[in-house]
Amino acid sequence: MRKTLTAVAALAMIAGAAQADVYSDNTGWHVSGGDFHDFFFQQSFDHLDIASVEVTNDATNLYIDITVVGDLDATSWGKYLIGMNTGANAGSTAGAWGRNIDWAGGLTHFAGTWADDGGSGAGGELHSYDGAAWGLVDATYLAGTEIQGDDSGHAAGTQGIVISLAALGLSVGDTFTFDVASTGGGGGDPGVDHLSLSSFSTDDWGNGSTSGAFLSYTVVPTPGSMAILGLGGLVGLRRRR
Ligand SMILES: [Ca+2]
Numbered sequence: 001m002r003k004t005l006t007a008v009a010a011l012a013m014i015a016g017a018a019q020a021d022v023y024s025d026n027t028g029w030h031v032s033g034g035d036f037h038d039f040f041f042q043q044s045f046d047h048l049d050i051a052s053v054e055v056t057n058d059a060t061n062l063y064i065d066i067t068v069v070g071d072l073d074a075t076s077w078g079k080y081l082i083g084m085n086t087g088a089n090a091g092s093t094a095g096a097w098g099r100n101i102d103w104a105g106g107l108t109h110f111a112g113t114w115a116d117d118g119g120s121g122a123g124g125e126l127h128s129y130d131g132a133a134w135g136l137v138d139a140t141y142l143a144g145t146e147i148q149g150d151d152s153g154h155a156a157g158t159q160g161i162v163i164s165l166a167a168l169g170l171s172v173g174d175t176f177t178f179d180v181a182s183t184g185g186g187g188g189d190p191g192v193d194h195l196s197l198s199s200f201s202t203d204d205w206g207n208g209s210t211s212g213a214f215l216s217y218t219v220v221p222t223p224g225s226m227a228i229l230g231l232g233g234l235v236g237l238r239r240r241r
């Protein structure tokens, strides 16, 4: 299920940019082989049809860009959920927002995000699970920087979410598993589309959804830190002369 575009990653490395993993999702009308059920497709809710998710990191943050088929500047609602399992505990199969979603892989962290203000902003909440209950870590409407939103890609359908690695308890070399789901504003809404599923996840607002096999991402050293290491080596060489 994980489809990393190695060519893109290789180019990014040559260019010195941060290496990103790209996870592609199926798109379009399920009758034609897509993963978007007729019920939602016929209502033109294509801002809920996930096309791809790109994940990268620097020394401080994790960057998760969720790209959907529709234009996020053209809609006034839409919720995008990132469910993560860092291995901190067994995790919860229920997310922090009470949606009708079975996160089968178990979640230790949950980012509930929104792009429902006509495209003028991206926001979200970060929650963590302590093995017994969910607790709010930070939100874009609070003063902290543990979760931030980036709406600069909304016209192209991209919801940008930035989460602090420290808030997730992650450092370089750590691997976590995750799924991303789109949903509506109702507490009982299902995951209308799951990144973990290439077929449709639900056929109506009233019917729940269940994650497929979680994807995985490993936190990488940043190109900047590698460049500094290289520079240090050069300086060492010059000193030895
Ligand atoms: Ca999709």
Ligand SMILES: [Ca+2]
Binding pocket: 025, 026, 035, 050, 193, 194, 195, 196, 197, 198, 199
């Ligand atoms: Ca899907």
